[in-house]
Amino acid sequence: MPEDIGAIDPNWAWSTFKPSTEQPWNRRLAAHLCRRAGFGATSRELNDLVKQSPAEIAHAFVENAKQASQRDPETDSLATAMLATGNSQNLAAWWLHRMLNSPWSGGEAASTSPLLEKLTLFWHGHFATGAEKVDDAEMMFTQNQLLRHHALGNFGAMTQEISRDPAMLIYLDSTTNRKAHPNENYAREVMELFCLGEGNYTEGDIQELARCFSGWEVRRKKFRFNKYQHDTGVKTILGKSGKFGGEEGVNVVLNQKALPRFIARKLIRFFVFDEPAAPEQLVEPLARLLRQSELRIGPVVERILASNLFYSQSTVGRKVRSPVELGIGLLRCLHGSTNLELVARGLEEIGQAVFYPPNVKGWDGGRTWINTSTLLGRSNLIGQLLRHETTRFAGNNLEMLAQQNGVSASDKLVAWLDEQLLAVPFDGTARAGLIDVVETATGNKSQRIAELIHTMSTVPQFHLA
Amino acid sequence: MTTRRSFLTQTIGTSAVVSLGAAVPEFLLQAGVAASQPNDETILVMVQLSGGNDGLNTVAPFTQNAYRKARPTLAVQSSDALKIDSSYGFHPAAQGLSRLLEENRLSIIQGVGYANPNRSHFESMDIWHTCRRKTAVRTDGWLGRYLEANQSGQALDLPAIHLGHEKQPLALSSQSIRVPSVKSLDRFRLKDQSKKLSEAVTRIGGTTSSGDDLLGFVQSSTGSALSASQQIEAASGNYKPGITYPDSGLAQKLKTVAQLIDSGLKTRIYYVTLDGFDTHSRQAPAHAALLRELSGALESFVTDLNEHGHGDRVLTMSFSEFGRRLKENASEGTDHGAAAPVFLAGNRVAPGLIGKHPSLTDLQDGDVKFHTNFRQVYATILDKWLGVESAPILGGKFASVPALQS
Numbered sequence: 001m002p003e004d005i006g007a008i009d010p011n012w013a014w015s016t017f018k019p020s021t022e023q024p025w026n027r028r029l030a031a032h033l034c035r036r037a038g039f040g041a042t043s044r045e046l047n048d049l050v051k052q053s054p055a056e057i058a059h060a061f062v063e064n065a066k067q068a069s070q071r072d073p074e075t076d077s078l079a080t081a082m083l084a085t086g087n088s089q090n091l092a093a094w095w096l097h098r099m100l101n102s103p104w105s106g107g108e109a110a111s112t113s114p115l116l117e118k119l120t121l122f123w124h125g126h127f128a129t130g131a132e133k134v135d136d137a138e139m140m141f142t143q144n145q146l147l148r149h150h151a152l153g154n155f156g157a158m159t160q161e162i163s164r165d166p167a168m169l170i171y172l173d174s175t176t177n178r179k180a181h182p183n184e185n186y187a188r189e190v191m192e193l194f195c196l197g198e199g200n201y202t203e204g205d206i207q208e209l210a211r212c213f214s215g216w217e218v219r220r221k222k223f224r225f226n227k228y229q230h231d232t233g234v235k236t237i238l239g240k241s242g243k244f245g246g247e248e249g250v251n252v253v254l255n256q257k258a259l260p261r262f263i264a265r266k267l268i269r270f271f272v273f274d275e276p277a278a279p280e281q282l283v284e285p286l287a288r289l290l291r292q293s294e295l296r297i298g299p300v301v302e303r304i305l306a307s308n309l310f311y312s313q314s315t316v317g318r319k320v321r322s323p324v325e326l327g328i329g330l331l332r333c334l335h336g337s338t339n340l341e342l343v344a345r346g347l348e349e350i351g352q353a354v355f356y357p358p359n360v361k362g363w364d365g366g367r368t369w370i371n372t373s374t375l376l377g378r379s380n381l382i383g384q385l386l387r388h389e390t391t392r393f394a395g396n397n398l399e400m401l402a403q404q405n406g407v408s409a410s411d412k413l414v415a416w417l418d419e420q421l422l423a424v425p426f427d428g429t430a431r432a433g434l435i436d437v438v439e440t441a442t443g444n445k446s447q448r449i450a451e452l453i454h455t456m457s458t459v460p461q462f463h464l465a
Numbered sequence: 466m467t468t469r470r471s472f473l474t475q476t477i478g479t480s481a482v483v484s485l486g487a488a489v490p491e492f493l494l495q496a497g498v499a500a501s502q503p504n505d506e507t508i509l510v511m512v513q514l515s516g517g518n519d520g521l522n523t524v525a526p527f528t529q530n531a532y533r534k535a536r537p538t539l540a541v542q543s544s545d546a547l548k549i550d551s552s553y554g555f556h557p558a559a560q561g562l563s564r565l566l567e568e569n570r571l572s573i574i575q576g577v578g579y580a581n582p583n584r585s586h587f588e589s590m591d592i593w594h595t596c597r598r599k600t601a602v603r604t605d606g607w608l609g610r611y612l613e614a615n616q617s618g619q620a621l622d623l624p625a626i627h628l629g630h631e632k633q634p635l636a637l638s639s640q641s642i643r644v645p646s647v648k649s650l651d652r653f654r655l656k657d658q659s660k661k662l663s664e665a666v667t668r669i670g671g672t673t674s675s676g677d678d679l680l681g682f683v684q685s686s687t688g689s690a691l692s693a694s695q696q697i698e699a700a701s702g703n704y705k706p707g708i709t710y711p712d713s714g715l716a717q718k719l720k721t722v723a724q725l726i727d728s729g730l731k732t733r734i735y736y737v738t739l740d741g742f743d744t745h746s747r748q749a750p751a752h753a754a755l756l757r758e759l760s761g762a763l764e765s766f767v768t769d770l771n772e773h774g775h776g777d778r779v780l781t782m783s784f785s786e787f788g789r790r791l792k793e794n795a796s797e798g799t800d801h802g803a804a805a806p807v808f809l810a811g812n813r814v815a816p817g818l819i820g821k822h823p824s825l826t827d828l829q830d831g832d833v834k835f836h837t838n839f840r841q842v843y844a845t846i847l848d849k850w851l852g853v854e855s856a857p858i859l860g861g862k863f864a865s866v867p868a869l870q871s
Contacts, residue, residue, distance in 0.1 A: 459687075
């Protein structure tokens with residue numbers, strides 16, 4: 001470990017990062033920001049970003065994401081086409097398309113942003129709902145739009161809405177929430193996984209909250225309140241008593257002191273480092289900010305992305321790339337396009353089928369992404385993407401991409417890819433090895449570059465972000 | 466057994482070993498050493514028979530009037546039955562099971578089930594998988610809980626593998642361990658078109674020396690992955706089954722399992738399924754085909770494992786979510802029932818019938834009653850085969866059944 005995370009001064013950690021001669025603002029750091037805040041950046045995007053300050057960029061990213069989150073989702077024609085097939089797996093390709101094609105530059109024309117998609121993915125893992133059980137692409141799409149709409153907004157409003165979301169109600173069995181037999185599944189997850197974390201409630205609190213949700217149903221793919229099945233009696237949740245309905249019950253949970261810490265901790269793990277668990281003193285300032293901003297997520301994300309800690313040795317290279325970050329990231333950085341249904345299937349093979357989280361806990365992330373079969377699968381997927389007949393780079397091929405960026409010579413090419421793709425730079429020996437790969441590979445120039453990228457992305461260091 | 470030298474040769478080629486000399490990267494060496502240690506841990510292979518296997522026609526009480534009367538078209542005739550003893554016999558299609566029994570490699574645990582049997586496929590399967598009823602939270606399964614209890618410091622190799630196209634069985638779910646569902650062996654092969662990828666990765670990946678925990682973890686995992694790929698590649702190229710497996714789906718899956726075991730993977734749990742046992746109508750031909758597939762596959766598997774020297778350390782268990790109704794229905798089929806036999810196959814089973822065949826006259830809602838809780842079978846396997854304490858995994862202490870050699 002380069003430094004002891006427990007010894008980091010929280011004031012320093014969350015203060016705004018100011019580039020210095022020791023740590024200048026450059027393409028490599030900008031690439032780090034874009035990997036974490038989204039799915040990487042093209043070389044041209046990095047050139048634009050190094051002209052601004054990290055703090056300005058963090059602010060712009062959050063503003064662009066906010067604006068994009070308020071666009072009318074009905075106008076998404078690709079989504080409409082995918083929904084017509086009624087297949088949630090096709091919906092995955094639609095979402096990957098958004099991740100791959102969202103521009104960092106923002107502006108009026110941008111109806112989506114990489115940060116917005118990244119946060120939507122975060123909330124999809126947080127409020128995990130599986131399409132297998134829901135078995136309705138339209139409901140999964142509706143939920144996805146709900147998460148996108150609230151991704152940087154008020155966490156309380158998002159939780160209230162997700163509590164009435166048909167896909168969620170089906171996934172956590174709330175549709176069988178009858179007065180005589182309240183189903184505790186959703187009530188339990190609201191406290192354990194969505195808002196508070198274990199140890200901050202009792203089994204009794206769960207049973208009482210479940211009573212608040214009695215009579216909440218789904219009819220014709222819409223939420224419906226069935227007053228005949230609602231328990232109108234007094235409930236006592238977390239020390240508060242009243243004739244609570246579902247919304248009031250959720251509000252009791254939302255007002256708990258444990259909530260901002262729980263969410264802040266999860267945001268740190270997602271954006272900053274997988275391990276170790278962030279110590280309390282690092283969580284607290286973000287929890288305070290979340291409380292002060294009345295549970296708005298945007299300010300906390302902006303604080304994280306502009307911070308000293310975010311750009312420090314404790315953070316860079318301290319996350320394992322998720323499958324989506326790996327696959328979409330590689331394509332996005334190299335200005336690539338391909339058959340995204342193929343990508344969606346490939347990502348499923350290596351453990352991350354979007355719309356199909358493994359269970360209500362979502363993806364555990366970190367080291368759990370890595371095992372024998374996923375590592376081989378990662379390499380095989382990248383090999384397939386690089387060489388697939390539908391794949392294009394820079395609208396053409398890898399040779400063209402290298403030419404456009406003025407990196408045709410092997411040493412320049414390796415340095416260029418290293419800067420864009422690797423969190424921690426390769427040392428001289430490794431670079432020499434990579435130059436040797438591209439020079440001794442067989443085939444035409446594009447094929448040789450493909451071999452180089454395939455090798456780079458199979459090397460252990462590549463899996464760290 | 467793979468030596469370190471031969472492992473390295475397989476992995477990165479002879480010339481690479483020579484040229485690298487003493488500078489073989491540490492992360493690969495560790496993986497190599499791990500791969501070359503003798504592997505003598507016990508292994509459990511689960512064969513799930515989905516749909517509700519008709520236990521009464523698998524182990525048939527062919528002498529009993531109540532049986533012949535209840536099954537005018539379906540009863541296994543005394544002349545056809547493959548005799549286990551003078552009163553019970555296998556369905557004539559189950560020749561493989563009969564031969565395994567003759568070799569003392571099959572244990573038949575009779576009357577296995579649970580109280581208040583549920584006759585829904587999903588519900589009953591969930592009960593077998595989780596050991597819990599519907600009213601409880603069921604996010605993990607008994608094997609998942611075993612994996613968690615048995616976690617070692619280094620979770621490098623695959624602790625369990627589910628082989629098949631179907632959804633992963635809930636039995637393998639746990640809070641912290643993800644079990645891969647593998648559709649084919651391809652998942653364990655590095656697609657290395659240039660034949661140089663593995664070597665280059667080894668050379669380049671090992672040069673950044675670092676005390677970093679996370680990087681160290683990915684490095685050693687990569688070493689394991691490349692070594693597994695090489696071992697499986699070598700195994701599938703040269704793997705010679707000790708017997709010709711039948712050309713059935715289950716047999717081919719079990720052949721793959723045998724190959725994975727022989728390749729030196731440290732996986733201790735394998736899970737495969739055979740579907741189609743829900744024989745509500747015209748049961749006779751369908752059930753015969755299924756039993757032929759099951760028994761042929763099991764026999765080949767056990768024989769093959771013995772040919773490769775793994776016979777003593779692999780135990781195979783087959784079970785179904787329930788048996789079927791004693792009385793056949795009007796469509797020459799049978800409906801959902803309750804208790805049924807469980808099979809254990811392997812060199813170290815206590816061979817023969819374990820426990821009584823359930824009574825055909827003392828029924829509950831038309832079904833034979835269980836006398837052995839399925840959790841007793843699990844407890845036997847956990848305590849005596851896998852060597853872990855069963856009570857925390859099963860949610861209580863269950864007496865074992867004498868189905869394994871002591």
